[in-house]
Amino acid sequence: MDSDVVIIGAGPAGLMLANILGMYGKSVTVLEGLSSLIDYPRGVGLDDESFRTIQTVGLANAVRPHTSPQHIMRLVNGAGKVILVNNPRTEEFGWERKHSFIQPEVDRALYEGLTRFDNVEVLFGHRVEEVEEDSDGVTAIALVDSESGEVTRRSFRGRFLVGCEGGKSPTRKRLGVSFDGTSPSTRWLVVDVANDPLGTPNVFLGADPKRPYVSIGLPHAVRRWEFMLHDDETEEQVTDPTYVGKLLAHHVPDPAGLDFIRRRVFTHHARVASDFRRGRQLIAGDAAHLMPVWLGQGWNSGVRDATNLGWKLATVLSGQAEYDLLDTYTTERRAHAKAMVDLSLTFGNIIKITNPVAALARDVVSSVLNRFPQIKSYFSEMRFKPMPRYTEGVLADPSDCTSGRADATITSRLVPVRSANIKVSPVGVQFPQPRVTVANAGVVLLDDAIGNWWSVVVWGNSPRDVLPQNALRRLGALGARLVAVLPETQREWAQQHMDADVLIVGDHTGLLKKWFDDRPTPLIFLRPDRFVAGACLTQNGPATLDAILASMSFIEHTPVEASDTAPDAM
Missing domain, CATH: 3.30.9.10 (D-Amino Acid Oxidase, subunit A, domain 2)
Structure with a gap:
């Protein structure tokens, strides 16, 4: 039985990856050793980054009833006195930063979402015992218990295999990578x-x-x-x-x-694999990293893996990039996974102090720090959480257009850069998602307007008017959508004067204008996972695009029209 990707494990990472690949038209077989989904509560925290991915695969309405948004956390001492409050109010990425959720119900929504795709199949009671890899693909051999008690062997062939089978992952062990970290004795x-x-x-x-x-x-x-x-x-x-x-x-x-x-x-375990890929086999979720529960990041980290890996597998499977693109999965994801593990460990060590003297010292320090509004808001707004920032991978440096890397600061002697309010580079971080106005759709979230593939976003002008034909041709080959963001006052005028294939977005809230006004980067190359691959002044657009395509080992084919599911067009 052949498919593009064989996924082992019907947990959150495996189910989300199957949804992403199904959305892009790729065939997937999910093999789960258990007879059904796990039905008892496990993870309890779902963040805005994950909800953005849930939105991308079209399951926000199915998941929302099983969540409580704006979940507030209070750290209390032995006497019940509150010593720290965590209550971030931002909706930067389109959703509340923190939710509690019932994992079995949300996992089931992800599973049931797969019924939309004729090209995706989930098989329970299939225990993968052997995997054979060759130059053309991977064969997984699963044992299946029949009703008569007999055990049969079934083979499943895929171009790639992704192990999402948890912390004891046989796939990780087959890859021969280390699983570095600790398992605290508590x-x-x-x-x-x-x-x-x-x-x-x-x-x-x-x-x-x-x-x-x-x-x-x-x-x-x-x-x-x-x-x-x-x-x-x-x-x-x-x-x-x-x-x-x-x-x-x-x-x-x-x-x-x-x-x-x-x-x-x-x-609790705190471990990260040394590599997330060897050849045609990859790992995601708990198979790639295990983290203590304190910040509720285990489920979310698995979804981040799927979000990063899904579009890259789709790109390679569509023939748009060499296999080297998959190396950027480890490059981009491992550092952030380790940062979340380390922070969770630190937070846990603060909570589980059992020495009365040390606990008293912690409480006194917390009381003093709470008197400083800036420090208090640092914890309340959750700014201590390391947001993903990719410095290597599918990126172009905003200062010199170097391919495959991006410094955190924009350096230039040009006046627009030197006078900008924010010189921190937006490359390698997620683009915000405010609500915008679009013709025939009204007010929608930005991602719903621009689709789920590559986008070129320009403030105040049409990408067709600021990029040369060669760059537009390469963007067509990539399947990128051309987007013009304008003040709402100009939207109807632009619809009459710009090319029909340019999506015109009205910034009726002013949030996007402020974002662009603060930064010297009016042209944005936005990846399918909503991370910024390149950001520049419009005249630097062609060089930035060339650097991005080089960083992803892009294979140029005959241009195709941009679509919401561009890999299908290849």
Whole structure:
């Protein structure tokens, strides 16, 4: 059975990757060893970057009912006093920065979303035992239990294979890459209950030196507690209902009346694979990195992997780029995954202090820092979270158009650069997503207007009027959409005077004008994953485009008209 990509594992990374590839018209076979999706709660945090990808694959309306947006986190000490609040209010990327969510329901929405694609198949009860790779593709051999009790072997052939089968990933082990990091010795008991007996929303992180804990209000009236266990407490002991009742005695009026979903002991892991690809086999999600739960980034990091890898696989499969493009997956994703692991470890170490003197010192320092508004807002607005910034990969430096890298600062002696409010480069970071006005569609989010492939965005003018024919020809071969962003006052005029193939976007909120006004980069080359590949003055557009295409090992074919699913056109 042949397909473009074989994915092992029907978890969030595998399901999201299958949705992205299905959207781009690629054939996918997902092999899952279990008989069904996991139905108990696991991850509890979903961020705006992930929701933007969910929007891209057309599943925002299916996912939204299983989320609580604007989830607030409060760090409290042993006395219950709040020592830190995390409540970011931005909607920079089109969605609230933090959501709580019910993972089984969201995973199911991703799974059911695959039924839209005739080219995608998910097979449960298929345990992959062997993988054979050759110069043309990869063959996965799976064992399947029949109703009669017999075990059959089935072979699945793909041009690429992606292992998304979790932290014990056989794919990672086959690749022979290291899994660097630590597994802290502390163990935790997680308790999920239905019909939330407290009913309060949001998150409380209990930095209690006697026993650190977590209390989380989730959608659908689910509540989660997590308690750090002492070394002398056994798993059998702490999962006993009576013992769990004692742990909950300070949190719930009547522990005996709880409707338990699960009680389970787990250990945090903090590991990152040294490489995410060898040959035609790749890894994503927990197979590539494991991180402590403190910042709720495990599920999101897997989605980030799929977002980065999906369009690159589609590009290679369509013959638009050499296989070298897939090397940028590790280059771009590994550094940020490690940064999130390190931050999660640090945050956990602050919470789980058990020495009373050290805990008191932490509380005193927190109280002092909270008196400084700038420091307080640094934590409240979640600016401590490292946002992805790619400095190597599918990029062009904004200062000298070097291919494959981008410094964080724009340097130039030109007046527009020297006088700009912000000289931090937008290359390698996500472009914002405000609401815009488009003819025949009204007010929509920016991504819904420009589609899900490459875009060339120019402020105040048509890309056709600022780029030469050779550059426009190469953009046509890439399948890029040409976008003109104008003040809303000029939109109707532009629709009468600009070429019909240029998408005219009205900036009725002024947010895009401010973004462009602050930066000396009125021309943006926007990747399918919404990261900026290049940003420049309009006269530097051709050189910037050439550098971007070189960084992705682009193979130029006969130009095609831009479309929302450009890989299909190749």
